[in-house]
Amino acid sequence: MKRVTAFIGSARKQATYEAVREFERNLNSYTEVEFEYVFLKDYRLEFCRGCKLCFDKGEEFCPIHDDRDLLIDKINHSDGVIFATPNYSFQVSAPMKNLLDRLAFVLHRPCFFGKAFTSIVTQGVFGGNSIVKYLDSMGENSGYSVSKGCVLTTLEPITKAAEEKNSRKIKKAAARFYRVLMRPSPPNPSFFRLMMFRMSRTTMKEMLSDEYCDYRHYKEEGWFQSDYYYDVSLNPVKKLAGWFFDFIGHRMSRQS
Template sequence: MKILVIMGSHRKGNTYNAVKQIEEHFKSIENAEFQYLMLADVNLSHCLGCYTCFLKGEEYCPIKDDATSIEQQMHDADGVIFASPVYGMNVSGLFKMFVDRFSYIFHRPCFFDKKALLITTAGGIGQKEVLKYMDLVASVWGFDVVNQIGLMTPAGIHIPKSLVLENEKKLKEAADKFQLALQRKEHKSPSLYDVLYFRGARGSFEELGGISPRDYEYWKGNGWFDKRTKYFVDVPINPIYNILGSVMEIYVRHQIRKLIADGEFQY
């Protein structure tokens, strides 16, 4: 089993040590290879916002860095641990640059056969905000997020023993859940947001096929334009979510057709 850790920290501090504890416990119950991708050490450039990856494809991106290799490492892994400290109530700049660099995956998600574990550390507050953002990114990219952990790791002071034990318990439980999810294989049922995103994106990309042909062909090739398809993967869906998703798709299609009719989009 292969686990890829994407580390959004400049140093091997609290966030790195937390993942190492997960690795230690995980390996005590499962034979696994942990590979650490330290974002501070790879050649990953800032996104230029040129839309080339959206409109033509990521292979036409003018930036020549390690992005292709990094994406392949995510595909090769059985599971991915996304880890970032809290910086200014958000992920670190390194982690945000990583997300921006792979923005095209928001349009063309591809990791539905992968499990993800999310970890953040903070001296005080911000864990909820960071985990919410990381969950959004990983879920839209297709990852099945099996658990998320926010740890309080105060800097420059003695950490109370009770907090150390609490953090250790969280990490052990996370390792257990991650291991079980990797063994289970199947994808969990989508949330309401997941369904709304799928149905809204489907309406958008099908209506805008002339403007975003790469997205259109990708969705068509995956069979996601088929009206019998309710979500990216074949899993049980809450019937109410499906109804609300249908309303979302109808609304999105109506709005885009109106914009096209008004000449807002040029084919």
């Protein structure tokens, strides 16, 4: 049975929570899923201090000892995750942003490969589409297989027409997520994702050393020699593109 964890950035169990519950019901109409709700307000998560120890030495050297690793453990034991947040001042809520900031080292060392990801944003009027793009981008850069999130208008008092429209959006989002969740293996990378990997790993190899955690991690994972983060079969065009991206990364490192 697949395990899905929803991380909810709302302080109230209202529109965002109800949207996730409806999403769960839709998902369970396809297959039985073990579903967990994680309300970020119930966890002790301090603000990032910007010391960069997680980048340079490793996340285990973070001077803050709170519930961060407990939340990471929940992600690691999930087949899919949902980040659900209200639109607060055209951004995710503060607890959600704080979690993302505390996981910033994952953007340097992606590790959530093979896990499905989607987002749910609730809002009064507008701005939610840019938040979904932001969350989807964070998901992709963290290694998740991302299915496009959805934006729901929950302006109070909500009309019957708005409720029905939200239900249609949730149903479609759940179907997209289900397809990614049941995918047997991670997808072949797009040209953009291939470019990001090859250019970053080449510059890292030439500019850093064993003194840095990023360098040690890439070396231990074999990423300095691999075609991509995980085993994939690149077609000849992408093989050629990969070599070109390596060359560009080499030129960038020499000019730095």
